[in-house]
Amino acid sequence: MRKITMRTALMEALNEEMERDETTVLFGEDVGKFGGINAVTKGLYEKFGGTRVFDTPIAEPTIVAAAVGMAITGNARPIPELQFGDFVGIAFDEVFNKMGKWRFMHGGQMEMPVTLRLPIGIAGGAGPEHSQSPQALFMHGPGLQIVIPSTPYDAKGLLKTAIRDNNAVLFFEHKVLYDMKGEVPEDEYLIPFGKADIKKEGDDVTIIATALQVHTALDAAEELSAKGVEVEVIDPRTLAPLDMETILQSVKKTGRVLIVHEEPKTGGSGAEIAAQIQEQALFDLSAPIKRLGSPDVPIAQSIYLEPFYTPSKEQIVQAVDELMEY
Amino acid sequence: MYEVKMPRLGTTMKNGLISQWLVEEGQEVKKGEYLFELETEKSTLEIEAQEDGVLRKIIVPEDEEVPVNTVIAILGKADEEIDFSVYSGAEKAETPSEPQVQAAAETERDEKPKAAAGGGGVSPRARRVAKELGVPLDGITGTGKNGIITEDDVKNAAGSKSSGLTVKETVKLNNVQRTMAENITNSWQTIPQFTQMVTVDMSKALEVKKEISGISMNDIIVKTVSNAVKNYPYVNSRFKDNEVTVFEEINVSVAVNSSHGLVVPVVRNTESKSIGEIASEIKELAEKAESKSLGMDDYADGTITVSNLGSLGIESGTPIINAPQSTIVFAGATRKMPVATESGEVEVVPVMGLSICYDHRFIDGVAGAGFTKELQKAFENIKAEDLK
Numbered sequence: 001m002r003k004i005t006m007r008t009a010l011m012e013a014l015n016e017e018m019e020r021d022e023t024t025v026l027f028g029e030d031v032g033k034f035g036g037i038n039a040v041t042k043g044l045y046e047k048f049g050g051t052r053v054f055d056t057p058i059a060e061p062t063i064v065a066a067a068v069g070m071a072i073t074g075n076a077r078p079i080p081e082l083q084f085g086d087f088v089g090i091a092f093d094e095v096f097n098k099m100g101k102w103r104f105m106h107g108g109q110m111e112m113p114v115t116l117r118l119p120i121g122i123a124g125g126a127g128p129e130h131s132q133s134p135q136a137l138f139m140h141g142p143g144l145q146i147v148i149p150s151t152p153y154d155a156k157g158l159l160k161t162a163i164r165d166n167n168a169v170l171f172f173e174h175k176v177l178y179d180m181k182g183e184v185p186e187d188e189y190l191i192p193f194g195k196a197d198i199k200k201e202g203d204d205v206t207i208i209a210t211a212l213q214v215h216t217a218l219d220a221a222e223e224l225s226a227k228g229v230e231v232e233v234i235d236p237r238t239l240a241p242l243d244m245e246t247i248l249q250s251v252k253k254t255g256r257v258l259i260v261h262e263e264p265k266t267g268g269s270g271a272e273i274a275a276q277i278q279e280q281a282l283f284d285l286s287a288p289i290k291r292l293g294s295p296d297v298p299i300a301q302s303i304y305l306e307p308f309y310t311p312s313k314e315q316i317v318q319a320v321d322e323l324m325e326y
Numbered sequence: 327m328y329e330v331k332m333p334r335l336g337t338t339m340k341n342g343l344i345s346q347w348l349v350e351e352g353q354e355v356k357k358g359e360y361l362f363e364l365e366t367e368k369s370t371l372e373i374e375a376q377e378d379g380v381l382r383k384i385i386v387p388e389d390e391e392v393p394v395n396t397v398i399a400i401l402g403k404a405d406e407e408i409d410f411s412v413y414s415g416a417e418k419a420e421t422p423s424e425p426q427v428q429a430a431a432e433t434e435r436d437e438k439p440k441a442a443a444g445g446g447g448v449s450p451r452a453r454r455v456a457k458e459l460g461v462p463l464d465g466i467t468g469t470g471k472n473g474i475i476t477e478d479d480v481k482n483a484a485g486s487k488s489s490g491l492t493v494k495e496t497v498k499l500n501n502v503q504r505t506m507a508e509n510i511t512n513s514w515q516t517i518p519q520f521t522q523m524v525t526v527d528m529s530k531a532l533e534v535k536k537e538i539s540g541i542s543m544n545d546i547i548v549k550t551v552s553n554a555v556k557n558y559p560y561v562n563s564r565f566k567d568n569e570v571t572v573f574e575e576i577n578v579s580v581a582v583n584s585s586h587g588l589v590v591p592v593v594r595n596t597e598s599k600s601i602g603e604i605a606s607e608i609k610e611l612a613e614k615a616e617s618k619s620l621g622m623d624d625y626a627d628g629t630i631t632v633s634n635l636g637s638l639g640i641e642s643g644t645p646i647i648n649a650p651q652s653t654i655v656f657a658g659a660t661r662k663m664p665v666a667t668e669s670g671e672v673e674v675v676p677v678m679g680l681s682i683c684y685d686h687r688f689i690d691g692v693a694g695a696g697f698t699k700e701l702q703k704a705f706e707n708i709k710a711e712d713l714k
Contacts, residue, residue, distance in 0.1 A: 255451045255477065283454035286470075286477055325471040326449060 001183040009152035009184050010040050010173065013159035014079065016188065018048055021077055024163065025070065026053045028063055028081030028117075037083055038119055038178055060087045064094035064116065072102065072110040079163060085118030085172060086132045099168040100143030111166040115159070121174035121212060121262055122294075122310055127301030131309075133211070133263040135172050139239055139272055145193055146239040148172045150214035152182040154237055157191030165193070174211040174262075194241035198250070202230030205320050206250040208273055209233060209260040213311055217260055220316035229324055231258075239269050247273065248281050255286035256323040260311050265293030287326035290319050327408055328377040330361065330399040332392050334467040335371065343391040344398065345370060349381045355401065362398075376469065380404045385413045395473040448475040459484040503587055513649035520691070521644045521683045522698045526705045528660045528676040537710045538601060544580070544634045545605040547657050549713050551632050552576045552596035554701040561653040561689065561697045562629045570652075570688050579628030579648055580608055584615035590648060591620055592628040601713035636660060642679035652685035655701065678705070 004012075018024045026044060028036070032055040035042030045053040056063050063080050070076035082088055088095055095116065103112045122131045138144045147162055147169060149155040155173070162169040199214055200221050209217040214235045221231045232250050236243055251257055257277060259270035270291040277289060292311040299309050332342045346363040349355045361375040379401035386398040397413055447468055448456075452475050456463050461484045468475040485496065499507060513519075531546055555562045555576050563572040576597040579590045591611040593604055614620045631648040634657040645656040658679035665675040680701060684694040704712075 255449075282450045284451055286449045286451040322471075326474060326476060 001185060003181045004152055004184050005179055005181050006149070006152040006155045006173070007038065007040055007178040009156040009182075010159055011042065011044075012184075013156045013163070014041065014044060015047070017079075017160055017163040018044065018052065021163075022052075023075060024052065024077045024079060026079045026081070027056050027066070029058055029083045030055060031081050036081065038173075038175065040117075040173075040178070041081070060091040061094050064091040064099060067114045067116065068094060068098050068102070068112070071112050071114045074111065077113045077163065079115045079117065081117040081119075083119070084126075084130045085120035085134055086129050088118060088134055088137075095144070095170070096138070096141045100138075100141050103167065104143055112168045113163075113166045115162040115165075115169045115171055117171045117173060119175050120172050121176055122299060122306050123175040125301055125303035125306060128298035131299045131306075133172070133174075133261070135170070135210075135239060136263050136267060136269040136272070138170055139242075139269060143168065144240060145169045146172070147193070147237070148174075148210050148239060149237060150174075150177065150199075150209075150211050150235050152180070152184050154191060154197065154235070156184055157189050158193075158237065160188075161190045161193060164190075172211070176212050180215070191237070193238045194243050195238075196234050196236045196243035196246040198246065199233040199235050200231070202232040202254070204229050204254055205231045205256040205258060205323050206247070206254045207231050207233045207258045207260060207316070207320070208247060208270070209235060210239070210269065211262065213260040213262055216311060216313055217316055220313045220320070223313065223317055224320055229320060231320060236273075242273070242276075244276055244280065247277065248284075251277055251281050252284045255284055256326065257285070257287075257289045258292065258316065258319050258323060259289065260292045260316060262310055263293050264296050265291055266296045268293045287323045290323060292316065292319055327382075327400060327402040327406055328379055329397045330376070330401060331469075331473065332386070332394050332396045332398050333364070333373060334394040334473075335364070339394060341391045341393050344386060344388050346388055347384055347399075348372070349375075351381055351384055354380050354404075375401065377401055382406070382408060383410050383413070385410075395468075447473055449477065452477045452480045456480045456484075500586065506587075509649060510646055513647050517647050517649060518686045519647050519683050520686050520694070521681050522691075522694050523642055523679060523681045524698055524702050525663075526678045526680055526702050527665070528678045528705065530708045531678075531705050532660070532676055534708050534710050534713065538713065541601055541605045543636060543660065544632075545601055545608060546708075546713065547634050547655075548578050548580060548593060548596060548608070548632050549599075549601045549604055550704050550708060551630065551655050551701060552578060553712055554697065554704045555630060556597055558697045558700045560693060561684065563652045563688075564629075564650045565652055565685055565688050566650065573629045575627075575629060577627050577629045579625075579631040579651070580611070581631070581633040582608070582612050582615050584612065586615070586618060589615045589620060589625075590628070590631060590633075591615065591624040592626065594627070631655070632657065636678065642681050645681060645683045647683055647685060652689060653697070654683045656681040656683070680705075 026041060030037055031041040032045040032053055060082055067078035067080040070078045099112060099114055103110055120133045135146055135148055138146055145167060147158050149158050159171060162171050200218060207217045217233045221233055224231055232254060234247060234250055259273055261268055261270055263269060270293060274289040274291060292315055294309040343365045344362050345365040348360045348362055355361055355375045357376060357378050358374050360372040362373055364371050364373050381399060382402045383400045386392050400408060402408055448463055455477050461480055463475060466475050466479050466483045469479055470476040535543060535546060559572050562576055563570050575595050577592050577594045578596050579592050581588055581590050593607050596604060628651060630651055631654040633645055633654060636657055636659040639659050641658045643656045645654045647654050660676050660678045662674050663677045664672050667673055682698050
């Protein structure tokens with residue numbers, strides 16, 4: 001099968017869905033002629049024209065509010081982009097309250113077919129306001145669907161599903177993954193929300209990882225496998241809805257759990273997953289649930305300090321070793 | 327690296343003393359080989375290594391008493407870098423060098439919260455498995471981190487049941503066997519039952535067997551029981567809620583041996599079937615039993631049971647009623663025996679032992695004797711046409 005980068009996979013998804021549905025509109029900072037700072041929207045302006053693909057001022061509340069406004073008219077299917085996911089803070093009310101709740105507040109009179117793309121993650125010394133992974137904040141906001149792919153294949157299938165969905169979707173893309181290649185079929189496919197993917201099977205420890213950390217976990221899995229420890233790596237792919245069934249089945253088998261993400265450990269998505277596991281499967285556990293996340297410290301603007309924020313292969317191996325002591 | 331800890335060999339064991347290290351530092355040891363000799367208040371035992379490895383360091387020397395779960399040695403790879411300094415420190419802390427009184431007070435303090443927490447030191451999964459297997463947690467030595475009791479510890483304890491016995495194998499019952507176990511327990515616990523035994527002259531039965539081709543003694547027994555029931559239907563019955571239900575049909579549950587175990591399928595309406603039909607039906611049921619294709623229907627609606635272990639040479643037995651039925655007929659082997667005739671002479675006669683077990687809640691000794699004698703008579707006066 002052909003291998004393409006996640007950037008190309010996302011571009012294909014945008015192209016295909018914008019061709020398929022003329023009501024789709026794409027906008028954000030520098031997404032038009034420039035093609036986006038991550039070059040994900042390159043060529044869309046030329047292909048679909050300035051009415052459907054256009055730049056906005058540097059005003060995130062306006063970007064999201066405009067998307068919400070277009071969506072509730074029933075005449076448009078907006079795909080806005082925030083240049084950095086961190087900027088969601090300034091548009092918080094538009095996302096958290098309006099995008100997520102209006103359909104429900106108004107008795108379903110309107111739909112909210114918005115897919116807000118948010119590039120996230122530590123990459124290239126961009127500092128504390130351009131490196132974060134704020135997805136867990138929105139697990140606390142009912143009404144929002146949260147997608148966080150780790151491979152080109154998942155990214156494409158999930159983005160197509162997101163765009164077609166008539167409820168709000170926050171689509172988090174880890175910047176380091178844009179250049180990562182993976183197999184993607186030529187034929188069209190969709191990936192449903194709420195369906196975790198087992199990236200590697202194993203009997204000893206369940207590792208639940210998202211985004212870039214899926215790959216760190218898989219690297220660690222290889223090293224652990226050489227030592228005779230077989231971990232199972234599960235990528236939930238969507239945090240809302242969250243596929244607890246797949247996770248719990250794995251926990252039943254292994255009895256040991258490690259959750260890895262780049263978000264700060266405190267209040268990260270792993271906290272919720274760990275809580276649900278103990279609520280539903282305490283008596284399957286042989287050991288305390290372990291979590292690895294970034295430290296609860298603003299991310300330093302230094303490529304030399306950055307590695308200390310991202311969970312590493314060594315940390316994962318060590319955490320698994322500790323779990324295996326039980 | 328693997329920490330060897332002072333094991334707990336019984337609920338009451340608090341301290342242990344290594345009387346002898348059986349492996350020297352630097353020597354390799356395999357999992358299961360003896361590592362050291364342990365002396366407790368009760369006995370001296372050789373303790374096996376739980377992991378493969380090189381005995382890198384002996385932390386607790388011979389003849390020194392230490393508390394359970396103290397790290398006493400380190401197993402590891404020959405070239406593994408290990409910081410042993412942690413252990414010497416920890417070990418000192420646990421050495422009873424402080425004044426005796428203070429040490430005693432501390433142990434007490436340490437133990438109290440443990441008891442309050444309902445044992446503590448058990449992984450939730452191990453707790454669940456212990457409950458499922460019915461294994462008491464006290465007395466299990468934890469081998470997990472910090473002496474926590476793990477799932478494996480529970481399973482091992484379930485296997486060896488804490489006694490000195492070594493388990494050769496454990497056998498799980500299949501569905502047929504489980505059902506039998508349940509039914510038999512139910513019968514034994516809920517039906518007061520008694521057995522009557524008689525010896526039957528089988529001379530005529532053997533002649534009849536020769537006369538009709540393609541039938542076995544088992545087929546003759548089934549049909550003869552059916553014939554006797556016709557004259558004495560009270561035993562073809564069930565008892566429930568102080569009411570006896572007697573049945574029209576005589577559906578005989580027949581014990582059939584198969585390589586998967588003894589099963590008891592039903593031959594229906596034996597009262598209106600010829601011995602030939604019964605023979606071929608039993609054959610069919612036996613084949614089904616062998617191929618495990620007996621269905622629920624094949625077991626349903628039996629009204630009386632025949633169990634015949636004659637072919638295995640068993641002479642008599644005390645059967646257990648096949649609940650909810652009220653009567654089971656056990657037939658033993660037919661064998662030649664010297665018998666005193668009415669005129670006082672001794673003759674050698676083929677005889678068979680019959681043991682018939684009844685539900686005593688409504689069949690008393692006299693009522694039982696009625697059917698027992700009826701069946702005996704039926705065998706002793708048997709004619710080929712009775713079986714048609």
